[in-house]
Amino acid sequence: MEQTEQSKSRYGMVVDLDKCTGCGDCVVACAIENNVAPAEQKATERTGITWLRVYPVTNGEAFPAHDAVFVPMMCQQCGHHTPCVSVCPQNAVEVDPTTGIVGQIPQRCLGCRYCMTACPFHARYFNWWDPEWPAGTEAQLNPDVAPRMRGVAEKCNFCHGRLHAARTRAAAEGKSNIASPAYTPACAESCPAQAIVFGDLADESSDVARLSKAHDTFRFLSKLGTEPKVYYHSAKEWVRKMADQSPAV
Template sequence: MIENKKVHKFGMVVDLDKCTGCGACMVSCMSENNVPFKEDESNKKDSITWMRVYKLTNGKSFPETEIVYLPRPCQHCGGIGDHGHSPCVSVCPATATDYGYDTGIVSQIYTRCFGCRYCMGACPYHARYFNWWDPKWPKGMENYLSPNVSPRMRGVVEKCSFCYHRYQLAREQAMIEDREIEEMEYQTACTTACPAGAIVFGDLNNPAHKVHQIVKPDPHPDPMNHKVVGKSRNPKVFRLLERLGTNPKVYYMSDREWVRKAGDNYLKGEWENVKTHHGASSSHG
């Protein structure tokens, strides 16, 4: 059949030294994915932002203070050993969220979700959002809603899908033309919007893709922690909470050591070892 035979592993790398925190990715995501809004969104703990930009500081005082903005979409975790049992998928009682073994994308089926919120508890990234309210658009504004992403209803969980509908559209086109999807054919809305070009998206399995070239994912389990697969062999690249074995497909990049260190939790003295290990693993494959 006209199946795309290659197994993709779509992922992203965000250059934190380029990100300006402008918020274009957040809005592009909202507008692409029919994310609703309410009158007061200043309580960030109930504000649906599939892409959320965190602000980190190095904790030093002026003028040594440094800020970094960290855009956080769903990390599309592969779970321990990258077997597809991401923290959220493995706990969902109704199979309303699923791991796409052909894409590495963690999906969410809104019409099946019954709102138990176990997945939200399981996700350490706070990437999952609950519709506490029925989404309401001011009169007439539903007119801009896109048919490619179904609007959600009250009582279900939603999250970033890596703009899966864009993949579907690109895949359909590629199938018709009997070819593989080109790198630039499938890009997420946040990637295309970023004015600083800080986000690179593509297939981590495809050495021709820029994301692969930057990340250089190690296909073997980390010898120091077998739960971890796909660790970057680029010493400037890291993942959030990598040690937990969630194996996210969103990587971050920074020249600054304190930023890389902020990506995970380390006991006293551990960072020094990890830091060097990072470099060492680049000789690994």
């Protein structure tokens, strides 16, 4: 069989915080797309599962100098010394060399939650309960994403189910490897403000590559050197400053 040349892409995102209104479309669209179960009755902000979570962040000033932005925070897809990969004792996490997507295999996961501790972005979540939907809703799950089981960690994988579908489609049409992402993750697709741009950072001509180099674009906790592939943009200085502050414990 002929060996097809594999492209080395780096899938990434640029999120414009100045555009985000905090509507929550992306959060719900993500949960529906990726078969994330509704909260267990006792679940809280700490124990719930939100692959994509929008954090309201304020400037800490008193009314009326108060200002706020909404920060959509998903797995930042670290490209260098990826913390969750380094700590996983099970090899359940890895960086895909062709896409740069940090993948998590729930079936391999042991549930030790080292990765959750290691993740500087709190982008990993643990299944404290069985994934449970109200009776009848199971029939409406997305067949392209497998539900996870109790006792494993999970996180955003840039809607890998959609990448699979795009690959299937491309192969059926007789195309070779899809070089640039021929799909849009659910969050980017659902954003009414078009604040999320997704694409291949390695493709210099792509919007996402151009925007990632734009003025006032930054990454969270870039001082850690993990090279996240999710970029943010804000014209507000306090937002950019906040990005490199370690979260208060």
